[in-house]
Amino acid sequence: MKEHIVISKATIDRLPLYFRTLRLVQQEGTEIISSEELGRRIGVTPEQIRKDLASFGEFGKKGVGYFVRELIRNIGEILGLHRNWNIAIVGVGHLGWALANYKNFASLGFNLAAVFDVDPAKVGQLIGGVEIYSIDRLEEVARERNIHIGVITVPAESAQEVADKLVAAGVRGIWNFAPIKLNVADNVRLVSEDLSVGLSSISYYLSRQ
Amino acid sequence: MKEHIVISKATIDRLPLYFRTLRLVQQEGTEIISSEELGRRIGVTPEQIRKDLASFGEFGKKGVGYFVRELIRNIGEILGLHRNWNIAIVGVGHLGWALANYKNFASLGFNLAAVFDVDPAKVGQLIGGVEIYSIDRLEEVARERNIHIGVITVPAESAQEVADKLVAAGVRGIWNFAPIKLNVADNVRLVSEDLSVGLSSISYYLSRQ
Numbered sequence: 001m002k003e004h005i006v007i008s009k010a011t012i013d014r015l016p017l018y019f020r021t022l023r024l025v026q027q028e029g030t031e032i033i034s035s036e037e038l039g040r041r042i043g044v045t046p047e048q049i050r051k052d053l054a055s056f057g058e059f060g061k062k063g064v065g066y067f068v069r070e071l072i073r074n075i076g077e078i079l080g081l082h083r084n085w086n087i088a089i090v091g092v093g094h095l096g097w098a099l100a101n102y103k104n105f106a107s108l109g110f111n112l113a114a115v116f117d118v119d120p121a122k123v124g125q126l127i128g129g130v131e132i133y134s135i136d137r138l139e140e141v142a143r144e145r146n147i148h149i150g151v152i153t154v155p156a157e158s159a160q161e162v163a164d165k166l167v168a169a170g171v172r173g174i175w176n177f178a179p180i181k182l183n184v185a186d187n188v189r190l191v192s193e194d195l196s197v198g199l200s201s202i203s204y205y206l207s208r209q
Numbered sequence: 210m211k212e213h214i215v216i217s218k219a220t221i222d223r224l225p226l227y228f229r230t231l232r233l234v235q236q237e238g239t240e241i242i243s244s245e246e247l248g249r250r251i252g253v254t255p256e257q258i259r260k261d262l263a264s265f266g267e268f269g270k271k272g273v274g275y276f277v278r279e280l281i282r283n284i285g286e287i288l289g290l291h292r293n294w295n296i297a298i299v300g301v302g303h304l305g306w307a308l309a310n311y312k313n314f315a316s317l318g319f320n321l322a323a324v325f326d327v328d329p330a331k332v333g334q335l336i337g338g339v340e341i342y343s344i345d346r347l348e349e350v351a352r353e354r355n356i357h358i359g360v361i362t363v364p365a366e367s368a369q370e371v372a373d374k375l376v377a378a379g380v381r382g383i384w385n386f387a388p389i390k391l392n393v394a395d396n397v398r399l400v401s402e403d404l405s406v407g408l409s410s411i412s413y414y415l416s417r418q
Binding site (some may be wrong): 009012013015016017019020021041042043078079080081083085087093094095097098099101102104105108110148149172173174175179181187189191192193194195196197198199200201202203204205206207208209 | 222313317
């Protein structure tokens with residue numbers, strides 16, 4: 001697996017797009033696809049796709065294209081998908097609800113195993129087929145359910161405390177939506193989403209037209 | 210403004226993080242901040258910050274730091290924020306609700322001007338202080354409200370049709386959350402969010418521990 005280590009973050013971030021698009025292509029009954037067609041559907045250049053895929057192995061046939069099923073299996077393995085990662089969502093606002101019901105996650109092999117909220121009125125309710133637990137039981141339930149990845153959708157002021165409890169419970173992946181910089185140990189993989197980035201990027205380009 | 214054109218996309222994507230962090234710093238009463246402290250709070254290296262900021266001008270004093278208020282104003286101008294961009298959200302599922310109530314947008318100068326949904330039961334309701342209109346009136350209302358940016362939170366199968374209607378109504382910025390590749394004219398700025406990318410990135414690293 002050594003060669004996977006050298007894949008750039010930019011490439012890793014594109015792999016899920018390749019993966020998802022290839023699965024759509026497969027559903028359409030296509031068995032072989034060219035880098036041109038794949039690039040057209042994803043919105044990147046064929047050169048970029050050939051470069052990305054070449055960075056972790058030899059796929060497809062020159063002048064023929066990529067074998068869809070093989071490529072899906074390989075990219076899935078590289079991304080560590082379908083290992084049934086257990087994920088927990090902490091904070092059941094609208095975003096927490098949206099994520100708990102986001103179909104793509106299950107199809108990628110992520111298993112919603114627990115949901116937590118501070119509101120007693122929500123505790124005991126079902127969301128995405130999973131019971132909502134009191135945030136007071138976060139550590140206990142996260143450990144019991146063997147949670148691998150914690151999704152933080154609480155307000156900024158509670159996010160660090162939630163992250164600390166998740167890590168204390170053995171969670172090694174944190175996906176943070178709270179608009180605040182979290183501090184976690186080096187052996188914890190933290191990915192923070194900032195919804196204002198996409199909008200600001202559009203604003204940047206619009207203001208130049 | 211020529212020099213702004215050459216800023217790399219990676220830098221542009223970091224600017225909103227700088228902007229948001231600097232505003233927090235300002236609220237704490239700090240007037241000058243070093244690249245080390247700013248980097249620590251954002252989670253990037255001081256070198257990266259100095260490189261990013263140097264790419265669009267001279268800020269701060271060597272050995273002193275950056276002047277927070279000045280830097281906030283400059284980054285805001287570069288990102289084209291506070292021009293009161295009118296945004297419309299199309300599709301009031303949980304994600305649409307979450308985005309309509311996302312406080313950060315207003316604080317960046319984005320004005321939620323219209324919301325649309327296909328469900329007659331939702332039409333007429335208020336969301337984020339704005340009335341929900343029938344999606345049948347998308348073109349008419351988007352034009353009337355001078356919508357600059359359309360946020361697409363409808364299911365994948367309706368996303369392209371919604372994008373086409375927004376563009377037909379003069380919308381030049383599209384922020385797409387539907388898990389599908391949209392096709393828009395070259396004069397339209399399209400940013401697509403893929404929520405499975407962050408999670409797959411975590412999965413990639415966890416599977417290597």
